[in-house]
Amino acid sequence: MTTGLLADDIRRGLGTLTPAERKVARVLLAAYPSAGFETVATVAERAGVSAPTVLRFVARLGYHGYPDFQAALRHELDERNASPIHLYETANETAFPQSPGGLMAHSAHLFGNALARTFAEIPPHDLQTAVSLLADRKRRITLSGGRFTHVMAQYLGLHLMQLREDVRFLPDRDVERTAALTTLGRRDVLVVFDYRRYEDDKQAMAQLVRENGGKVIVFTDAWLSPTSAHAEVVLPSRVDTPSPYDSLVPTLAVIETVVAGLVATLGDAAHRHMKHSEEIARRVHLV
Secondary structure, three states, X not given: OOOOOHHHHHHHXXXXXXXXXXXXXHHHHHOOOHHHHOOXXXXXXXXXXXXXXXXXXXXXXXXXXXXXXXXXXXXXXXXXXXXXXXXXXXXXOOOOOOOHHHHHHHHHHHHXXXXXXXXHHOOHHHHHHHHHHHHOOOOEEEEEOOOOOHHHHXXXXXXXXXXXXXXXXXXOOHHHHHHHHHOOOOOEEEEEEEOOOXXXXXXXXXXXXXXXXXXXXXXXXXXXXXXXXXXXXXXXXXXXXXXXXXXXXXXXXXXXXXXXXXXXXXXXXXHHHHXXXXXXXXXXXXX
């Protein structure tokens, strides 16, 4: 059986597939993950291929048959939808070391691996595209996070405000949020943070921005938020952690890497903006 996410396995294998198998892959990716739970006959009909082609496709991915493929997809969805309570209740007794030394060693191992895998799995082209969009001073940047990830949106947004103009956070209050969303158009970039137990409003906002000609950057976990379907760039991070709560440590590392790319890309313009901001802050006694 393959490792990692099925969607990633499918995308990585596109170049090795036959033209008919590639049609199957595109059908599955276009409506992922729901398309994977259709029957072989339905997938074959949508792809315009034969049923044996669908079976050859899943075999090429490393599965023993279509039921094996669907079982792996169900397991992935269980992980994707896991809550902290579920993770706590299903953890074995050794999952959370009790001694300080054991906890630190366990954490160092988990976080180190999560960071390494996160950076190994983000295509350099995607990181560069995110930096280019955020560095484009003709574009307005709007950021939105979730229940926990709003702090990540704020962290990135505050850095952006130091480096360039026209950056804002999506308001929390309904009337203000609606007013902000009505103005999003072709010159806008919406940055969304959406991690498992995904929030429906994020997908709806991303779709709205995309329909209006704007761009969407999504920070998400390895299972990929449904918002990713509407994104220009998706930056996934591993969430391995020694507690029942998903880790945002790798996400923070990706954010700081993006910021470093912005500093290099904006160059003197960022320096001038920082100096001007510092002067204004001193003038109104904020520093």
